[in-house]
Amino acid sequence: xxELSQDHEDFREVVRDFATQAVEPHVAKWDRAHHFPTELxxxxxxxxxxxxxxxxxxxxxxxxxxxxxxxxxxxxxxxxGRVDQSIGITLSAGVGLGINPILTYGTDAQKxxxxxxxxxxxxxxxxxxTEPDAGSDAGATRTKAVLEDGQWVVDGAKAFITNSxxxxxxxxxxxxxxxxxxxxxxxxxxxxxxxxxxxxTVEAPYDKLGWNISDTHGLSFSGCxxxxxxxxxxxxxxxxxxxKTLDDGRIAISALALGLITRMREEATAYAxxxxxxxxxxxxxxxxxxxxxxxxxxxxxARLVTYRAAWLKDEQEAGRxxxxxxxxxxxxxxxxxxxxxxxxTRIATQVFGGNGFMEEYPVARFYRDAKILEIGEGTSxxxxxxxxxxLGLPTA
Amino acid sequence: MNIVVCVKYVPxxxxxxxxxDSDRTVDRDGVxxxxxxxxxxxxxxxxxxxxxxxxxxxxxxTVGPEAAANAIKKALQMGADRGVHVEDEAIHGSxxxxxxxxxxxxxRKATGGTPELVMTGMSSTDGVMGVVPAMLAERLGxxxxxxxxELTVGEGTVTIRRDGDTASETIEASLPALVSVxxxxxxxxxxxxxxxxxxxxxxxxxxxxxxxxxxxSQVGLDAAWTSVVSVTKRPPRAQGQIVADEGDGGSRLAxxxxxxxxx
Ligand SMILES: Cc1cc2nc3c(=O)[nH]c(=O)nc-3n(C[C@H](O)[C@H](O)[C@H](O)COP(=O)(O)OP(=O)(O)OC[C@H]3O[C@@H](n4cnc5c(N)ncnc54)[C@H](O)[C@@H]3O)c2cc1C
Numbered sequence: 001x002x003e004l005s006q007d008h009e010d011f012r013e014v015v016r017d018f019a020t021q022a023v024e025p026h027v028a029k030w031d032r033a034h035h036f037p038t039e040l041x042x043x044x045x046x047x048x049x050x051x052x053x054x055x056x057x058x059x060x061x062x063x064x065x066x067x068x069x070x071x072x073x074x075x076x077x078x079x080x081g082r083v084d085q086s087i088g089i090t091l092s093a094g095v096g097l098g099i100n101p102i103l104t105y106g107t108d109a110q111k112x113x114x115x116x117x118x119x120x121x122x123x124x125x126x127x128x129x130t131e132p133d134a135g136s137d138a139g140a141t142r143t144k145a146v147l148e149d150g151q152w153v154v155d156g157a158k159a160f161i162t163n164s165x166x167x168x169x170x171x172x173x174x175x176x177x178x179x180x181x182x183x184x185x186x187x188x189x190x191x192x193x194x195x196x197x198x199x200x201t202v203e204a205p206y207d208k209l210g211w212n213i214s215d216t217h218g219l220s221f222s223g224c225x226x227x228x229x230x231x232x233x234x235x236x237x238x239x240x241x242x243x244k245t246l247d248d249g250r251i252a253i254s255a256l257a258l259g260l261i262t263r264m265r266e267e268a269t270a271y272a273x274x275x276x277x278x279x280x281x282x283x284x285x286x287x288x289x290x291x292x293x294x295x296x297x298x299x300x301x302a303r304l305v306t307y308r309a310a311w312l313k314d315e316q317e318a319g320r321x322x323x324x325x326x327x328x329x330x331x332x333x334x335x336x337x338x339x340x341x342x343x344x345t346r347i348a349t350q351v352f353g354g355n356g357f358m359e360e361y362p363v364a365r366f367y368r369d370a371k372i373l374e375i376g377e378g379t380s381x382x383x384x385x386x387x388x389x390x391l392g393l394p395t396a
Numbered sequence: 397m398n399i400v401v402c403v404k405y406v407p408x409x410x411x412x413x414x415x416x417d418s419d420r421t422v423d424r425d426g427v428x429x430x431x432x433x434x435x436x437x438x439x440x441x442x443x444x445x446x447x448x449x450x451x452x453x454x455x456x457x458t459v460g461p462e463a464a465a466n467a468i469k470k471a472l473q474m475g476a477d478r479g480v481h482v483e484d485e486a487i488h489g490s491x492x493x494x495x496x497x498x499x500x501x502x503x504r505k506a507t508g509g510t511p512e513l514v515m516t517g518m519s520s521t522d523g524v525m526g527v528v529p530a531m532l533a534e535r536l537g538x539x540x541x542x543x544x545x546e547l548t549v550g551e552g553t554v555t556i557r558r559d560g561d562t563a564s565e566t567i568e569a570s571l572p573a574l575v576s577v578x579x580x581x582x583x584x585x586x587x588x589x590x591x592x593x594x595x596x597x598x599x600x601x602x603x604x605x606x607x608x609x610x611x612x613s614q615v616g617l618d619a620a621w622t623s624v625v626s627v628t629k630r631p632p633r634a635q636g637q638i639v640a641d642e643g644d645g646g647s648r649l650a651x652x653x654x655x656x657x658x659x
Contacts, residue, residue: 010592014473018586048589064593072589 004307008068008075015076018047019083027084027213031365034205036215038167040087041094045121049076049091054103058115067318070248071310074255078306081259085369086213088256089376093162093214094118096249098125101173101190105233105241110192114171123170128158128219129242135159136382138175139239143221145176145191151225152176152191154199158219165202165217169195172219175238190238192230199224210368247327249377250334251313254306257337257373260366261302264348265295267363272351282351291347298340305333328390335383338373345370397452397549399442399513400503402532403435403471405464406522413522419617420624421489422522424461431467434517436474436584437577442515443475444582445549453477455506459487459498465600472595473587479600480506486605489617492523496531498615501608503536506601511536513554514574518543529576539569545580 004012022043030037044050052073054060062069073095081088099118102110102125117123134140143156154176158164164172171194178189193200203218233241269292272283282288309329315321345367349356356363374380389395407413407427416423431439439456446452456471458464459482468479482502490498503511514536519526533540544556545564554575555568587595605612613619639648653659 007593007596010469010473011589014587014592022586043586046588047586048591052589061588061590061593064590066593 002304004071004075005066005068007066008071011072012075012079014047015049015079016082018043019079019087023080023087024083027087028359028362028365030213031084031086032212032359034212036090036166036213037087041090041124041166041168042121044091045119047076049073050094050099050121051119052076053095054099054115054119058103058111059119068314070251070313070317071307074252074306074310077252077255078259078262081256082263083259084213085256085260085366086211088259089211089214090124090163092249092252092256093126094124096245096252097127098163100245100248101127101232101241102192104245105190105237107229109229110232114192117170123168124163124166124215125170126161126164126172127242127245128161128164128172128174130159130161132157132159132218136379138242139186139188141175141177141186141188141239143174143176145178145189147178147228148225150228152178152228152230154191154193154221154224154226156221160206160216161219163215164219165205166215169202169215171195172200173232174219174221175242178235178238181236187236188239189235190232190241191226192232193221193224193226194230197224197226209371210365211372212368244323246377247323247330248313250330250383251306251309253373253377254302254309254330254333254337257334257341257370258299258302258306260341260370260373261295261299261337261344263366264344264363265292265299267361268292268295268348268351271355275353288351292351295344295347298344302337302340305329305336309333324390328387331378331383331386331390334377335380335387339380341373342370397445397449397512398455398507399445399452399515400455400457400506400511401435401438401442401471401476402457402499402503402514402516402528403439403467404432404517404520404522405429405458405460405467406432406520409433409521414629415624415627419489420627421617424463429463429466431470432517432521434519434521434579435467436470436517437579437581438515438517439471439474439476440582440584441547441577442513443585445513445547449549455480457499457502457506458482459490459495459502461488468600469595470587472598472600473591474585475587475591476598478598480603481600482603482605482608484605484612484615486612486616489620490615491620491622492525492527492531493621494615494619496528496535498605498608498610499528499532500535501610502603503532505603505608510572511538512572513549514538514572516574516576518576518578526576529574533574536574539573540576541567541569541573542576544575544577547575547577547581 048061051060053069055062077088077092129138145152145154171192173190173192175188177186179187181187199222201220206216272288275282312321312326312329316326348363349367352363355361408430414423442454454476455478456468456476457480458467516529541556543558545559546557548555552571554573558565
């Protein structure tokens with residue numbers, strides 16, 4: 001009950017090999033250069049990482065997974081995240097925000113057009129919900145799309161969109177107001193904007209605190225026209241659709257945080273064993289050993305909430321668990337692991353002393369990378385709102 | 397074309413390796429093992445040949461203890477079609493000559509006596525002798541084209557490029573043949589999720605010496621032509637000297653190399 005299957009562990013081993021051989025040696029350099037390693041994406045595609053939850057018809061391996069497909073994805077994200085958080089989020093967002101909405105809501109034609117390249121890692125896709133003035137309150141979306149002569153004309157802007165401006169980004173799906181519903185509320189729909197469409201500008205990359213290897217851009221749309229059939233899913237369902245795919249994304253972020261916590265435990269343990277002060281290894285002092293013991297506790301808890309949520313998600317796919325149950329577990333997992341991850345980097349850098357402040361050691365990079373975990377895919381406050389609502393507490 | 401790739405299960409080069417005190421053989425217990433990295437190139441090349449031809453099978457063959465099944469598993473995950481694992485208590489301590497004997501009989505049995513192409517890595521990452529491919533070719537009576545950094549299969553022939561210090565040779569041999577490949581020949585793939593799942597269903601034969609008609613006296617430590625007399629741990633590597641470049645880095649490097657009589 002409390003262990004993953006042998007297949008999952010075999011898969012973990014392969015991803016770990018890939019992460020340590022093909023990713024680890026380069027990340028410090030990429031991070032310094034704020035370089036997105038485009039060539040790594042098809043390699044990840046070759047391992048099948050983008051296709052774990054995708055049916056065979058589009059190049060994925062869903063049918064091979066014995067019902068544990070989402071759990072496999074979490075393992076891949078955890079293992080990549082253990083080596084570098086940006087590479088982990090590239091996969092997590094590539095699947096959760098890029099592939100998932102198309103897979104879940106796309107027409108056959110849309111799926112056939114975009115999915116095979118996305119699954120193979122020949123292309124990446126993004127999802128633009130957040131705007132400069134609409135983040136946690138995503139319903140406040142201002143970007144609008146008007147149907148004119150069989151084309152959507154999109155105007156507006158999106159902020160902080162992952163995987164939206166890489167050399168191989170093929171499409172970004174954005175939420176936009178397409179009218180007002182009978183009650184006078186904004187009608188929000190999702191529209192697919194292929195890269196290179198006239199009137200679609202990818203702004204210069206952000207100057208970020210961390211996730212320097214990950215691709216993040218602001219997007220702007222000015223009289224940007226796409227054919228009517230670029231609507232993704234039902235008109236007016238854009239917001240609801242997005243909220244649904246968010247639960248998976250939160251579990252994936254949880255796996256990313258778990259990879260980080262695991263790495264901090266490993267790094268801190270090794271350093272506390274080899275570094276000496278006052279004639280003994282620093283780890284011989286309880287002042288150093290106890291926080292490292294706490295890291296092990298965080299890792300264990302993070303592992304349990306993450307993989308329980310992943311299991312629930314797989315069970316829900318098989319019709320054995322409810323969406324509400326997954327939503328609650330996803331918010332709990334994301335909240336706990338992301339806050340534990342931030343605490344874990346604080347502990348690990350402290351164990352490293354002055355070296356912890358140096359980019360020469362990976363803990364410094366993880367320290368910068370951890371904070372976003374408490375913000376992206378719903379802030380900690382938003383997770384608490386979701387959890388409280390799930391408990392049936394009154395809402396404002 | 398049907399290809400047999402001989403692979404070895406070796407101790408992980410990343411971990412601390414040691415020798416058993418009792419018989420000075422490599423201690424394979426208690427260390428993590430894996431498919432020898434140099435053999436991954438042979439597996440990859442075999443897969444490419446079969447994929448390009450659109451027909452044929454890749455069989456991976458290993459001689460080794462129970463855990464060596466992991467080397468076969470990895471190759472099957474990469475895409476090989478079937479595995480053969482030769483395991484026998486008596487094989488422990490075998491030298492290269494005896495190993496090549498077991499491999500040769502296993503290749504014969506696996507191919508019904510008529511191998512088309514046998515492939516190996518250029519050496520193992522643990523023993524690093526690099527003589528097994530040549531010995532195996534000799535025992536099978538096959539032309540041996542070793543250290544291939546490029547390989548092309550033609551009509552009844554195989555052509556390789558062998559890079560030396562001063563020249564690159566292009567060598568052609570008639571098939572059937574044995575080819576050993578270097579780490580320059582390709583970039584081995586990582587198994588895909590699909591491959592991992594598919595590997596579980598692929599057949600692996602388990603053979604002992606009796607299945608190959610080999611007498612236990614022909615193999616093992618006692619039959620070895622060579623013996624390891626003593627083993628000394630390599631002294632820890634001394635700290636390197638770092639030259640900070642303050643505009644004169646080049647000349648200081650040259651001075652250092654000259655001082656060590658390298659130039
Ligand atoms: C690197 C990076 C990548 C991202 N990738 C994507 C992407 O691919 N696609 C995408 O759509 N978005 C993406 N985002 C956006 C991210 O999801 C949002 O930044 C996040 O949801 C928070 O929204 P905001 O920045 O507008 O903050 P705000 O919503 O303005 O929140 C500011 C603060 O107020 C708090 N707050 C707000 N409302 C409440 C409330 N009712 N009660 C209590 N506290 C509240 C928040 O928790 C937060 O602490 C990304 C962000 C970053 C930094």
